[in-house]
Amino acid sequence: MRYTCQTSPRFIKKSFFNIHPITQSVLVIIGMSMTGVSAHAATSEAETTLPSLTFTTTATKTPTLVKNTIAQTTVIDEEQLQRYRGQSVIDVLRGQGGIYVTQNGGDGASSGVRLRGYSNSQVLVLIDGIRYSSATAGGAALSLLPVDQIDRIEIVYGASGSSLYGSDAMGGVIQIFTKGQNAQQSNVALTIGGGTQNSYKGQITGQYVNNGTILSLSTGYEKTDGIDATNSNAGLTNYPDRDGFESKNASFVTKHQLNDSISLGLTGLYAKSTTDYDSSDVYYKDYRPVLKSKFVNTYADYENGAINGFINFEKDKLSVNLKYGQSFDKSKSYDATTPNGGVFDTTQNQLNFQLGYQLPIGQIIAGYEHLDQNLDVSDKESYKITDRNIDSGFVGYQLANDNYDFQANIRHDRNSQFGNETTYNLGGAYRILPKTRIGASYATGFRAPTFNDLYGHAEGSYPYEGNPNLKAETSKNWEAFIENSNQYHKTRLTGFQSKLNDGLFYQYNFKAPSTTVNKSEAKIKGINLTSDWQVNHILFGIDYTNQRIESKNTGEVFKEDNNQPENKGIIYVGYQQPTFDIRLENQYVGDTKLDSYNLLNLTGNYYVSPNLTISSRLNNLTDKDYETVYGYRQKGINSFISLTYQWF
Numbered sequence: 001m002r003y004t005c006q007t008s009p010r011f012i013k014k015s016f017f018n019i020h021p022i023t024q025s026v027l028v029i030i031g032m033s034m035t036g037v038s039a040h041a042a043t044s045e046a047e048t049t050l051p052s053l054t055f056t057t058t059a060t061k062t063p064t065l066v067k068n069t070i071a072q073t074t075v076i077d078e079e080q081l082q083r084y085r086g087q088s089v090i091d092v093l094r095g096q097g098g099i100y101v102t103q104n105g106g107d108g109a110s111s112g113v114r115l116r117g118y119s120n121s122q123v124l125v126l127i128d129g130i131r132y133s134s135a136t137a138g139g140a141a142l143s144l145l146p147v148d149q150i151d152r153i154e155i156v157y158g159a160s161g162s163s164l165y166g167s168d169a170m171g172g173v174i175q176i177f178t179k180g181q182n183a184q185q186s187n188v189a190l191t192i193g194g195g196t197q198n199s200y201k202g203q204i205t206g207q208y209v210n211n212g213t214i215l216s217l218s219t220g221y222e223k224t225d226g227i228d229a230t231n232s233n234a235g236l237t238n239y240p241d242r243d244g245f246e247s248k249n250a251s252f253v254t255k256h257q258l259n260d261s262i263s264l265g266l267t268g269l270y271a272k273s274t275t276d277y278d279s280s281d282v283y284y285k286d287y288r289p290v291l292k293s294k295f296v297n298t299y300a301d302y303e304n305g306a307i308n309g310f311i312n313f314e315k316d317k318l319s320v321n322l323k324y325g326q327s328f329d330k331s332k333s334y335d336a337t338t339p340n341g342g343v344f345d346t347t348q349n350q351l352n353f354q355l356g357y358q359l360p361i362g363q364i365i366a367g368y369e370h371l372d373q374n375l376d377v378s379d380k381e382s383y384k385i386t387d388r389n390i391d392s393g394f395v396g397y398q399l400a401n402d403n404y405d406f407q408a409n410i411r412h413d414r415n416s417q418f419g420n421e422t423t424y425n426l427g428g429a430y431r432i433l434p435k436t437r438i439g440a441s442y443a444t445g446f447r448a449p450t451f452n453d454l455y456g457h458a459e460g461s462y463p464y465e466g467n468p469n470l471k472a473e474t475s476k477n478w479e480a481f482i483e484n485s486n487q488y489h490k491t492r493l494t495g496f497q498s499k500l501n502d503g504l505f506y507q508y509n510f511k512a513p514s515t516t517v518n519k520s521e522a523k524i525k526g527i528n529l530t531s532d533w534q535v536n537h538i539l540f541g542i543d544y545t546n547q548r549i550e551s552k553n554t555g556e557v558f559k560e561d562n563n564q565p566e567n568k569g570i571i572y573v574g575y576q577q578p579t580f581d582i583r584l585e586n587q588y589v590g591d592t593k594l595d596s597y598n599l600l601n602l603t604g605n606y607y608v609s610p611n612l613t614i615s616s617r618l619n620n621l622t623d624k625d626y627e628t629v630y631g632y633r634q635k636g637i638n639s640f641i642s643l644t645y646q647w648f
Helices: 021-034 078-084 089-094 159-165 285-294 451-455 557-562
Strands: 073-076 099-103 111-115 123-127 150-157 172-178 187-195 199-210 213-227 243-257 262-277 298-315 318-334 342-358 363-377 387-400 404-415 419-433 436-447 473-485 489-507 515-535 538-552 567-576 580-590 597-607 612-619 627-629 638-647
Touching (some): 078 089, 078 150, 089 099, 089 111, 099 627, 159 436, 159 473, 172 243, 199 638, 419 473
Antiparallel strands (some): 199 213, 213 243, 243 262, 318 342, 363 387, 404 419, 419 436, 436 473, 489 515, 580 597
């Protein structure tokens, strides 16, 4: 795996940084493509292999080769994450096939991840195996988590994760692993960078590896002036100012191998952020003139992250894993309706216990989980219940060999608010030719309503009242695929279909507060084609997803509220040498209630020496004006360049 770091200050030319950031990026990227000087060690065979040879733990809860998984799975490793240096997790997901990202503006703004026709709250997010999806908002604050604190990201498409992880996984599972877990040698790395919108980034990472011990600590700081997010042409309240973002973040890993059988450790990821946004007018017209002048620059303070302690035992055919952790999602917003600060403080404490045993054919896993969800909120009158617990048990079987792959799981959840729910999945695959595999699976899923769904309260231009009578939504999901791979490519065609029952639907009411109801019944059908190629030094590929949503009861309203595109495509081409790599990609999003758009992005790395790397990106080359949420601008042409120096 490639490590990058940065240069000491004496190598930084001040005159270079006086050039406009976009010009810097263009010069750096062009320079990469024209330079042939050597410095960096030649790329190893392992580094150039296609993603099919990487491992995943999310898809099966045990280490499994991606080529043996039945559910569509993507692993974004450290080398791939380097393209997103200085960005957030939401920016990484924006560049993945089959995922549609919404965001209310620029860096740090409220965002959502939509997958296979399901909304943000129906996609489960984990950090090191600990549930991170918010118990209040439903989704995860991924725009607040910096890429530079992350080791890798695993994405499992579809509902097969419901029988492994429980609620919220109807659309898929996204798991984030903190930086330093796979450190191979001791080192210190320093990164500095800057870009458009007066964006600045700095980070230092120290890692110690010796005799089965790994210690890693990384701290970072980033700041940007941001963009004017609200589009006045949309008819929304607009205060023409930039919405900035500032973040202080850190991650740590401590792991120790006690002996051949026992390992233990502690990991953590933390981000403290401030995000500016535009306040909407309050619902009462009489207050509008006062609040318009008082809350032009509204903002929110956030604290997000997770901590996780674990102990693992492996001997012969038996494995035992014990994990205890906490995730937290804290915010305090200052706007027209909460001038003294509106508080949401959510914590989730989770205990995981898992057994695994290797059978003569395949392996069996079983486990128990306990989850406590607790909410502290300033509006205590509205939130009648602020805590709940979930006890879960699961058992599963997995077979993975050269010809057959099989997976079966069943899980039972007992929710203190919503009673009992059982989910299961069954899937298999067969290699019909040495390089060709076909497979199919069936899975059920569910999602319990969030605290906001049940008890949320909001005044302002769009008042809202929760519905305490809600019940859990459920789904039935089918998936079938054919894939072919060899030393040059991996290609997979996947067809999927879902049926959603008792879906939670945001019911607008312009004469009274809006609310959430169990009304949506929908069928989601789609296909996904992904094909990645590497021929000598050239990399290229395509990812295309087409999906359609057919709704009952709510007609086209479910589709409108869901706001997912029918089509998303990514085409890319790259060139890789020992001293540099470069990649050009085009993202297309079309057939939504918003305008379709194309985004052209260019990224590159230049390995000046084994110690020094220059990374650069240039996004939205055509300066496309587009929206992912009605009334909120996205960034136009933007750039970022960074230097990383590493002391071995």
